[in-house]
Amino acid sequence: MGSFLAPTTAAALERLLALHTDAGSSPLDRLRAIRSLQASLDQDPATLVAVRAALAADTSWEQVADATGLKPPAARWRWGGTDDEISARLEAGRKRSARPSSVPTDLPGLSVAEAAAERGVSAQAIYLQVRRGTLVSRTVTLPDGRSYKRVFPAAATGPDASHDRSVDLKGDVPQ
Numbered sequence: 753m754g755s756f757l758a759p760t761t762a763a764a765l766e767r768l769l770a771l772h773t774d775a776g777s778s779p780l781d782r783l784r785a786i787r788s789l790q791a792s793l794d795q796d797p798a799t800l801v802a803v804r805a806a807l808a809a810d811t812s813w814e815q816v817a818d819a820t821g822l823k824p825p826a827a828r829w830r831w832g833g834t835d836d837e838i839s840a841r842l843e844a845g846r847k848r849s850a851r852p853s854s855v856p857t858d859l860p861g862l863s864v865a866e867a868a869a870e871r872g873v874s875a876q877a878i879y880l881q882v883r884r885g886t887l888v889s890r891t892v893t894l895p896d897g898r899s900y901k902r903v904f905p906a907a908a909t910g911p912d913a914s915h916d917r918s919v920d921l922k923g924d925v926p927q
Contacts, residue, residue: 756801761792800838803831859892861902878903 768785771777817827
C-alpha cells in the first residue's frame with residue numbers, strides 16, 4: 753500500500769525519522785527537519801482529503817476543528833467548499849497580506865498608538881490624558897469618507913494645529 757502523503761511530505765517525515773535514530777544528529781538539523789515536516793503537512797493535500805472524508809462520514813465541523821486544533825469557523829474557512837473556493841480564499845488572503853497599508857501617512861497629529869509609543873504609555877493612558885485635557889483628540893475625516901482618530905498636544909488646538917487643509921477636523925474630545 754502506498755503512502756497517502758505527498759512525496760515531499762513523506763520525504764520530510766523520512767528525514768525526521770532518520771535524525772530521530774541518529775544519536776549524533778545536530779540539534780539544529782533536528783529543528784530544521786521538524787519545521788520542514790510541519791510546513792509540508794500544512795500544505796499536504798492529504799489533510800483536505802481527510803477532512804472531506806470525515807465530513808462525508810457525518811463528522812461535524814466542531815469535531816474536525818477539535819482534531820486539527822482549530823476553532824470551528826477557522827476549520828470551515830480553511831477546508832470548506834470546493835477546491836476553487838478554497839484556492840480563491842487563500843489567494844485573496846495572500847493578496848491582502850502583500851498589500852501595503854491603506855492608512856494615509858500624511859495625517860495631522862499622531863495616531864493613538866503613535867502617541868502612546870512616543871510617551872511610553874498605553875493607548876488607554878492616552879485616552880485618559882485626552883479626558884484630563886493634557887491631549888486633544890480629533891477625528892480626521894478624509895474626502896473618501898474614511899475617519900481616523902488623531903491626537904494633538906493641548907496647546908496645538910488653535911487654527912494652525914493642522915497644516916493639511918484637505919482634511920476635515922471635527923472635535924471629538926470625550927467627556
